[in-house]
Amino acid sequence: MKVTLIGAGPGDPDLITLKGIKALQKAKVVLYDSLAHPDLLEYCPADCIKILVGKRFGKTSCGQDDINNLIVDYAQQYGEVVRLKGGDSFIFGRGYEEILFAAEYGIESEVIPGISSSYAVPALAGIPLTSRGVSESFWVITGTTKAHELSKDMYLAAQSTATVVVLMGLHKLEEIVAMYTELNKVDESISIIQNGTMADQKLVTGKISNIIPLAKLSEIASPAIIVIGKVAALPDLSYEHVRKMMENGKAANVAD
Incomplete structure (x- = not known):
């Protein structure tokens, strides 16, 4: 089982890394943030499951505990899950918290940095x-x-x-x-x-x-x-x- 954290970059969809695109092209499940440009989801396979878990000040569609549990649930069900986060996952993105939570369930992780x-x-x-x-x-x-x-x-x-x-x-x-x-x-x-x-x-x-x-x-x-x-x-x-x-x-x- 595996979770891949992809930094989507600062907004412009052209600013995602090539490695990030390659990971999206193989994704089975993508949990994506509000600040990740929706055009990036076009790189995903047609049968990929795409779930919005965005959080913005005063407008929370999905709490962090819920996101952590979704990562584990989908990784266990499909073997792998992609977490697409705006900017870079490790700069105020709570990415490290997510991979620590996943590790408690034996889920390995890969981090693909994004442009902050x-x-x-x-x-x-x-x-x-x-x-x-x-x-x-x-x-x-x-x-x-x-x-x-x-x-x-x-x-x-x-x-x-x-x-x-x-x-x-x-x-x-x-x-x-x-x-x-x-x-x-x-x-x-x-x-x-x-x-x-x-x-x-x-x-x-x-x-x-x-x-x-x-x-x-x-x-x-x-x-x-x-x-x-x-x-x-x-x-x-x-x-x-x-x-x-x-x-x-x-x-x-x-x-x-």
């Missing part, structure tokens, strides 16, 4: 998470912990000079803004990207001080990714401005 939305969505919106002289590191933080709270790491990240990427955190935007405001970072650049990598992608960029009204004006909704830091403003800056930022960064490094 944490870096792919900003990249396709023209935002590099790191850029020489602008940002040299980044944090990736969940906006929804098991307790449905903003991660405690967010406060540590906000104090750093690193780029901060928040997944599943749009409903915590006011809390994030309050945190940065408390740290006197109201001029920090911030971008919110809705439906990243898709044809209906929507991007709004501003400052901590004005991002809430801008997001409301643009009618930004989930699923969305938040990027905070100097790099968030790069798509809106002139080449000359960016060059000066990089030079200032070099000067600061020399001074240090």
Whole structure:
């Protein structure tokens, strides 16, 4: 018996890996998430059983315990099951929990990594998470912990000079803004990207001080990714401005 975890990528169906496609082409049963593009199911054989087990904030079609039990039930019945998950299974995807549960029933596992939305969505919106002289590191933080709270790491990240990427955190935007405001970072650049990598992608960029009204004006909704830091403003800056930022960064490094 076997369960195969496939990372479906950030949304655009062309961004799944070739290995993921090959696994779908042989699938007998696929349990797929809401964020996995439906076109990916076309790779499955005609007689493949396809079951939506998606979870979104405030809209749960299938709880995690139910998903775990479905993995075991179908693996026992058909010998193997594919779990198709948005992004990468091991980045806030609870994939490790699923293979641990399956292992308790003697079910082996295979993990096929996917392109994570944490870096792919900003990249396709023209935002590099790191850029020489602008940002040299980044944090990736969940906006929804098991307790449905903003991660405690967010406060540590906000104090750093690193780029901060928040997944599943749009409903915590006011809390994030309050945190940065408390740290006197109201001029920090911030971008919110809705439906990243898709044809209906929507991007709004501003400052901590004005991002809430801008997001409301643009009618930004989930699923969305938040990027905070100097790099968030790069798509809106002139080449000359960016060059000066990089030079200032070099000067600061020399001074240090």
